[in-house]
Amino acid sequence: MVEDRVAFIVAGVQKGGTTALFDYLGEAPELSLSQVKELHFFDDEAQDWSRPDYAAYHGNFEPFDGRLRGEATPIYLYWPGSLERIATYNPAIKLIVMLRDPVDRAWSHWKMEYARGAETRPFAWCVREGRQRLFAAAPWGFHREFSYVERGFYGEQMARLYGLFPRDQVLVLRAEDLRREPAPTLSQVRGFLGLPDAPAPTAREVHVGRDMDYGSDLAGADVDHLRGVYARDLGRLADLTGVRFG
Template sequence: MDEGVLVNFIIAGVQKGGTTALFDYLADEPGVALSQVKEVHFFDDENQDWSRPDYAAYHAHFSAADGRPCGEATPIYIYWPNSLERIRDYSRAMKLIVLLRDPVHRAWSHWRMEFARGAETEPFAWCIREGRRRLFDAAPWGHHREFSYVERGFYGEQMERLFGLFPREQVLVLKAEDLRADPAATLAQVRAFVGAPEGPPPRPRDVHVGRQMDYPSTLTAEDIGFLRRLYARDMARLRELTGVNYA
């Protein structure tokens, strides 16, 4: 491990992809140490002086790991510019876990979350079409924490960048659908990957279930078809890189 490094694994993505469920499952694992809050948001912090990052402030989010694998889960890291590069600078030995979800349903879930929070006021159909122009006025250019419904679903592009920074053996790619269907099998993969001992059988759970309210949109066949066509080339790249298929 690099000198001064406490954290040795990060659940780096994707938003609305089951990262909260995985973090909660790992919180029940006695052989794993986690951050005191799920999303630390250190490596996407644009107020940090990245020429001299304050890793002590990062480590303050963690209790003593006592030799156990120590990690956090901030799903914006795989999407936000320079976050992965900053993680590499912190530790080239970092292990990265990426939970993927069908990008169409991820986008829909993301929009529902932002609308329920009041951050979004426009209908889904507009947001995934004309609304993407809002990212041209954002900083950093082309990225937005709330309105990136479509952009966060370009997994092939994001995984290509990740594999350009870290060896593939340091990256575990999982599917949110598999975590939901068989959490025990997914957790066994995670334990083996981070070097944790066998833990207790997981209790199935639903976390961050979408708020029940009147939304001004439904996920239409037209919207699904539009997004499938938009993602087609990137999904082919994802299959080539990872074997994951959401076409």
């Protein structure tokens, strides 16, 4: 039945505060969140998308009891086909997008991959020559681990999203705002989901990067390089959403 469909998804972005948001929303009794944070259903290329197994997807939630179901898989904004599959699944779904300065996001993403051993090359190489690795990936031009730069083209991604969903079904937030002062941001989310306001939560840090030797710090030359790479796209993002970085 349509009523048991997932009502909202936190669809982006990786390293953009989505874990913290999911943690905060887990305290809302009006919501039924997925049993784990990232379900990776709509980016699953092994799924038969001519006949997707929505029953398996719904198996990640408690039995439907009338509460709004929601999940958070931040690759959906970036991964090709994911938003289109979500639109087919539930055209009325609400999408929350958490954005973070794309340079900071890229650095945090690289540190995560380096810390877990998926990445062995320095950040400076990865955001320059290393981008060529994506052209040997499948789908062509996309990569789950090495997409440090590509995931930060928010303007392009939001344009695609707005081409699939009405703007009143999309809420765009800044990770910095949730981190600094969570109460106003969470009030926005509750209003967006049609929930009454709630007491201000206790601020918390979630998924802090591992304390280790990364071989270098974020260099000014790398920041300047990425600012140049992102300049045009960030202008597009500002035009589309009013959100500005840099």
